[in-house]
Amino acid sequence: MQEFDHIQSLWQSHSVEVKISADEMLEQAKKEVSSIKTKSRLNIFGMVLSLAAIAGLLFFAEFTSWTTPAGLSIIVLAVAVSTFILYKDYKLIANNDFTEHPNAFLSNLKTYQLNKLLIYNKLYWFYAIAISLGFIFYFYEMLNHLTLLVQVGIVAFTIFWMVFCGTILRRAYIKREKERIDLLIEKFERISQQFKDTQ
Numbered sequence: 001m002q003e004f005d006h007i008q009s010l011w012q013s014h015s016v017e018v019k020i021s022a023d024e025m026l027e028q029a030k031k032e033v034s035s036i037k038t039k040s041r042l043n044i045f046g047m048v049l050s051l052a053a054i055a056g057l058l059f060f061a062e063f064t065s066w067t068t069p070a071g072l073s074i075i076v077l078a079v080a081v082s083t084f085i086l087y088k089d090y091k092l093i094a095n096n097d098f099t100e101h102p103n104a105f106l107s108n109l110k111t112y113q114l115n116k117l118l119i120y121n122k123l124y125w126f127y128a129i130a131i132s133l134g135f136i137f138y139f140y141e142m143l144n145h146l147t148l149l150v151q152v153g154i155v156a157f158t159i160f161w162m163v164f165c166g167t168i169l170r171r172a173y174i175k176r177e178k179e180r181i182d183l184l185i186e187k188f189e190r191i192s193q194q195f196k197d198t199q
Contacts (some may be wrong), residue, residue: 004039029187033093040090047083051076064141071137078130085123089115116162120174128162132135 058072092108092115135158143151 067137067140075134
């Protein structure tokens with residue numbers, strides 16, 4: 001039994017140090033940054049496409065009530081502001097190359113992370129309220145043609161969906177993005193340190 005305890009203590013005291021070169025770590029980090037850039041571009045493209053579709057509906061469809069174009073205008077404004085914010089954040093990480101300007105890139109990555117938290121904590125509610133208000137105005141004309149039960153069902157589902165997205169989905173997304181960017185920042189800081197140590 002004593003031999004087993006001795007072997008176990010040796011095993012526990014023996015730690016395998018995995019060394020990864022700065023180049024390999026840089027390559028991994030660049031892939032992650034590229035993934036974030038691609039995801040941001042797709043988000044911006046989707047928002048621009050939505051903006052064009054809603055604006056097209058606003059300009060080319062005919063409505064009998066003033067509430068419908070008012071609702072569409074609110075939605076267009078909310079989507080345009082959100083798209084502009086997403087584009088500004090994308091520019092933070094798209095313009096700098098870590099190998100040329102490591103400190104500027106790290107600073108921009110930290111700013112990007114803070115902006116994302118701001119967007120999903122505060123600006124999300126502006127977006128959600130504006131979109132909801134826009135849909136209320138937009139559907140005012142349409143809902144008059146539906147039965148009371150269908151109207152209540154649509155309103156109840158909309159409220160449920162907004163609360164679900166604003167609580168469970170938003171929190172999970174914020175946590176995942178924060179962990180991902182924290183890990184990326186840590187990698188770039190370690191790479192910077194390794195480059196400094198080799199010089």
